[in-house]
Amino acid sequence: MEKNRFLPLLFAIMFLVMSGFGIIIPVLPFLAEDIGATPTQLGLLMAIYSLMQLLFAPFWGQMSDRYGRKPILFIGIAGLSLSFFLFAIAKTLAMLFIARIIGGILSAATMPTAMAYAADVTTSQERGKAMGAIGAATGLGFIFGPAIGGIFSKMNLHTPFFISGCLSAITACFVLLFLKESLSKEKQSSGSKTKEPMWHMLKGPLLFLYLLQWFITFSLAGLEATFAYFAAKRAGLYSAQLGYIFMIMGLASAVVQGGLIGKLIRKFGEGRVIQGGIIVSAIGFALILLVRNFLTAAVFLSVFGVGNGVIRPCVSALVTKHAPSGQGRATGLLSSFDSLGRIVGPVVAGWMFTKMIELPYLFGIGLSICALVLYYLFSKQSNEMRRTLS
Incomplete structure (x- = not known):
């Protein structure tokens, strides 16, 4: 194109x-x-x-x-x-x-x-x-x-x-x-005539994708809020070392998102990549419980970062493909669910950390399992709608 x-x-x-x-x-x-x-x-x-x-x-x-x-x-x-x-x-x-x-x-x-x-x-x-x-x-x-x-x-x-x-x-x-502007005048005119309330975007299979993204961001924000304290207690790591660890995690995630995700989607499709990313994220949460030094922290956090990093692009792609009208409305609502996860995640994870330092990461594994269920429900309802229309 x-x-x-x-x-x-x-x-x-x-x-x-x-x-x-x-x-x-x-x-x-x-x-x-x-x-x-x-x-x-x-x-x-x-x-x-x-x-x-x-x-x-x-x-x-x-x-x-x-x-x-x-x-x-x-x-x-x-x-x-x-x-x-x-x-x-x-x-x-x-x-x-x-x-x-x-x-x-x-x-x-x-x-x-x-x-x-x-x-x-x-x-x-x-x-x-x-x-x-x-x-x-x-x-x-x-x-x-x-x-x-x-x-x-x-x-x-x-x-x-x-x-x-x-x-x-x-x-x-x-x-x-x-x-250059990407939206034609015709589509802008069509967008200005849309009277459907925003909450209608949450009807049907799209709701499960939005909830999935919320759970994934919730777990990520909880990890970001508590990992510094966890690493300090478990491995004696502090600010400078943690900065390097998060940089390594970010680079690993960026490499997968920028270089590999296109090939993964062409080979497996967005759905399987999302499921694989959720499973790898859950494994990352489990591995974080085993952190003992700088090397294990960097490797295990990068495993989580790679899994988490492939989910959002695929969810965004599916949302824009399945949105009944208006790509901007669909992506705006997705960003809202992201923000909701970033508001709630640190608060809940911080409270859990005070009860038991491993609890935020065990909860992250639970959220990952819930996210897999949500993808299954999205896929099932989408297939049923396609059969009904055909």
Whole structure:
């Protein structure tokens, strides 16, 4: 397809966006603390971003169906840039919350619109590979961004936010100048006439895919929230070593998403790749219980990362293929379920960790089993609907 030539541009855009976002990750807690935030307020500051994403991602996805992908993607990236600049000049806790809320509301447009763009410019056979490329760009941004943020934070805690703001502003200009609109005027007109309520997307087999994605993100967010404490207790690992471990995990996941997932989908199909990814993730959770040193932590976490990394692109591809109307609506709702997992996962996993340090990972295995059941229900209902229609 001729439009496929825009996928490398989309990859570059998402890499730059996530690099800018990643730059602030190691710095935000220290900036908040410097301004006077308590640990509870810091937790709220982190959670409110995901809450805004949960609430607004479907709205922006629907807007991209109505007005096109390019303007909504620009709004998302420009909004992220604005929030970073607000952080850079913030002197009060209230200003931090305002910046975080604005960033959450506007940047909620970015991921669902990027996924909808990928769906627009690919055939159904190539869609999983394109979603994998977006996942790889996101993962690489989160690897390189925090390293850059850590370096520049030594100058001043506000400096990384200025850098992130400038990088996001440049990326927004890049979208305006070089990215072509992927949604035809006819489809935009059709999207503007859609009267079906958003919750109708949750009817039928798609509901099982959305719930599956929620469970997978729930388990991932729980691991991310507790693994540092687990590794410290079990293997005596601390911040610098954990940074390397998560970098290795991210690289392993990005390599699979960016290089292998297309071949896996062509050979096995999205469904089998999802099932395989869930099983590998569950094995990863089980192996994490055996962590004893840096090497085992890096290897076992990478096993989990590879399994988890192949699931989202395949789920995204299936959602866009089965959505009754509007790729943006479908991907926006998927992003909301992602955000819900990131809100609930750390809270539940943190509470479980206080009861028994192995419990979050045993629970992760249970969630993986539930995800397999959800895929079975999706597949069964989809096949029944196809037989009914034929």
